[in-house]
Amino acid sequence: MDKFFAVAVAEARKGMATGGIPIGSVLVIDGQIVGRGHNQRVQRGSVVLHAEMDCLENAGRIKAADYRRATLYSTLSPCDMCSGAVLLYGIPRVVIGENRTFCGPEDYMRSQGVEVVVVDSEECRQLMERFIEENPELWNEDIGE
């Protein structure tokens, strides 16, 4: 497994261990992790800190030119909001753990020039399937349904 993707999975597991939704994310620039995070709906009562947003926030204020060399990893297909953040900052590459339990606007990101890679990780899918089965209301809240 890609070592950065493994860190995203570790973030998802950290989120689960702290009572939250098991989605993790990592931002990598020039082979270095500059931010990592996980969904904070439960832990911080946040409606904006999806894993990708928590990761971007933890990475802090980065120059536009640096975002342009970044890869954003997420264990789950990014939603409209998180995909929009990718477009806002011009992040050129997104690596997604799985998109079977939820699929965001991947084609829209591609149409805007983003390279979208789907790992189709069995581990990520199982994490989400178990969580959704046990917490359907929380999950629906997180995706606005």
Place this chain on the structure above:
Amino acid sequence: MDKFFAVAVAEARKGMATGGIPIGSVLVIDGQIVGRGHNQRVQRGSVVLHAEMDCLENAGRIKAADYRRATLYSTLSPCDMCSGAVLLYGIPRVVIGENRTFCGPEDYMRSQGVEVVVVDSEECRQLMERFIEENPELWNEDIGE
């Protein structure tokens, strides 16, 4: 002026008064303000708390059915990230102060069923024009350029 839009402008001015980017936002459901906020890049060093996101975060965890009756006001045309948040939560109506100094993906929101109203406020435009002229680097950072 629409009384809710006036609150969004007041939020933009509050943001400016605290040294930040003068963009404000209000979330209204059933004729009641349920959240308000302003851009927090300077004040909190945030890369995700654009005015609309700060407003949604301050509104807290809201039921999907309630978002479906909401109107989001913003003094400036929402960027890709904030427009994505509108789509994520199924907010059906967005009222925008102005889109001359910056224009987000309004047509994309419309294509996804969102009603987008542009007030074309001279006051909002002047606020942004002055800010951008005096703080071009900060402004470019906020829009990922």
